[in-house]
Amino acid sequence: MELIRTLTQMVHSLRARGIRRRVAVVCPKDSHTEYVIIRALREEIAEFLLVSDTADMEMAYHLRMASPDFVRVYEAETPDAAAALAVELVRTGEADILMKGLINTDNLLRAVLNKEKGLLPSGGVLSHVAVAQVPLYHKLLFFSDAAVIPRPTLDQFRAMIMADVALCRKLGSEQPRVALIHCTEKINEKFPHTISYVQLKEEALQGKFGSVFVDGPMDAKTACDAHSGQIKGLASPVVGNADIMIFPNIESGNTFYKTLSLFGDANMAGMLTGTIAPVVVPSRADSGNSKYYSLALACLAGNEPQNECL
Amino acid sequence: MELIRTLTQMVHSLRARGIRRRVAVVCPKDSHTEYVIIRALREEIAEFLLVSDTADMEMAYHLRMASPDFVRVYEAETPDAAAALAVELVRTGEADILMKGLINTDNLLRAVLNKEKGLLPSGGVLSHVAVAQVPLYHKLLFFSDAAVIPRPTLDQFRAMIMADVALCRKLGSEQPRVALIHCTEKINEKFPHTISYVQLKEEALQGKFGSVFVDGPMDAKTACDAHSGQIKGLASPVVGNADIMIFPNIESGNTFYKTLSLFGDANMAGMLTGTIAPVVVPSRADSGNSKYYSLALACLAGNEPQNECL
Secondary structure, three states: OOOOOOHHHHHHHHHHOOOOEEEEEEOOOOHHHHHHHHHHHHOOOEEEEEEEEHHHOHHHHHHHHHOOOOEEEEEEOOHHHHHHHHHHHHHOOOOOEEEEOOOOHHHHHHHHHOOOOOOOOOOOOOEEEEEEEOOOOOOOEEEEOOOOOOOOOHHHHHHHHHHHHHHHHHOOOOOOEEEEEOOOOOOOOOOHHHHHHHHHHHHHHOOOOOOOEEEEEEOHHHHHOHHHHHHOOOOOOOOOOOOEEEOOOHHHHHHHHHHHHHHOOOEEEEEEEOOOOOEEOOOOOOOHHHHHHHHHHHHHHOOOOOOOOO | OOOOOOHHHHHHHHHHOOOOEEEEEEOOOOHHHHHHHHHHHHOOOEEEEEEEEHHHOHHHHHHHHHOOOOEEEEEEOOHHHHHHHHHHHHHOOOOOEEEEOOOOHHHHHHHHHOOOOOOOOOOOOOEEEEEEEOOOOOOOEEEEOOOOOOOOOHHHHHHHHHHHHHHHHHOOOOOOEEEEEOOOOOOOOOOHHHHHHHHHHHHHHOOOOOOOEEEEEEOHHHHHOHHHHHHOOOOOOOOOOOOEEEOOOHHHHHHHHHHHHHHOOOEEEEEEEOOOOOEEOOOOOOOHHHHHHHHHHHHHHOOOOOOOOO
16 A cells, blocks of 8 residues: 555545445534535545434534435434434444534543443553644654643553554555654653653564554654754664654643644644544644544544554 | 844844844854854854863864954863853853853753852753744744753743743833643643643732733643634633743643744744853754854843843
8 A cells, every 4th residue: 555645645545445434423513513524425435423412403404404325313312412322323333433523522532431331442542643744744744642641651652652553554654653752862760751762662672563663762853854863863764754753741742733733834633542433523723624634534544443553 | 122023133133233242152163153153253243252172172263363353262171171161251251142062061051050150040040942933923932941941840930931021022022922831721730830820820910020911821822823712712912922932841842842943944043041141052953044043042132131020
């Protein structure tokens, strides 16, 4: 499979392979969600199970009327009940993907994380992966975690790497290059994540993550700019050529996401991983394009197990 | 004074006002340092006291030969002795600014932080301020801390705000707008810096930082993009219009710096604050332009006390 280098190519790839996923949407009530649904129907990458609450079914019925063959509607008493029902549709295999509409993220996540009836397997690690298409970079950049895990533990770092590597492979990268981000190359006990990085590199050499390159600590520029690496005398398959960036904490991951999307003129996609199916939780300030690409990314990730690199 | 909106304007302002600072350079031995010195001499914003070690004086003498009226040379036995001597020149008032050449940053900082003979006043807080000129932003962006303080305490946050506000005023901002950065707007005990932010906003209202606006927590995009603020229903003088961004930890500050400079096509300047005179410590991977603008920024900051907003 050829490496997918842009988010548009990602959509083309879905269409060329005839992949059309079933997406359960919780509370489709806002114009952004409507835009994503209509565009996905038009570009034939998804069909929809729209789950909303009795008080506000208008948009759901309207969308069904326009595309009766590809839209089904489900009614629940409350938004929370809609979330629980949509999660149930994914659990029973009637839907491949869960997507958030106009419902509070915390309420949606409560249904996703419900121990008996949710989507996270026992012992699973919920994390967020973002994919950025940046004009000044030569390929897509995958990174974690801008949204979910505040201070990753060693186990959480492992899960993030596995999920991101699995996704990166689905976009055609045979040997993903993983940069473990810090502000310098120095390993320092004052920064416990740099100690975790040493362990993760060791595990990568032992084959724990499959065929990958893992290197770090290094700063965000060194990971993506060969010239910076040369100046610092660093040489590795990762330096200047990262596919995946693992950030040490949520503040740095979130800052990378926001800075790229605002000042890097980037198009972004993102989804939750670790669950039995992809979960799409668009951020309010994301562009319509980003929200659509997030759904397309989830369609590509599909409903196979996430950690297939093992 | 008119607001300076670009780094080029900053240099023009220095020249228009006839400001010419005396800069002590430690170990001028590399082509980057040479470039900065020659350009500053040509643009008449500085004169130089070049301090190097006996083993490698060549570049220093060469520069003096080319500009005998504006370059003096000092010889020390070792690079560490050169650092100590340059610091002494600043302490005694013979130089206004300290600048790093080809010497390990840790070794230079040891001289700067020496308790008896260094440049940090008792109780002072050493921090780093960066100034970014980003094509997609309408003015210069000041931010801390990308380089020095790992996890700012409340006192360190205060010192960072004071130093950045003082510098921002020197570039013509009468009422700097300070954004306290986090990944969301939520105040949360799991993130102690968000609790510090509440206190800092209270102190700002009490006038502790002079005439400023301080707001947060907010994410990096909300600080600089009015549209994001609107979507989130946030309104304040800071949202979408920040002059200064205070980051919660060094990983997020450093990520902002590196991402802007690599993917935001930004020109950067930076210096250390809290010391009795500005200290310029260019990063290896910075461009020649960035290194020159860092010196110009320090020239503008001058040798007056840093915390004049009090």
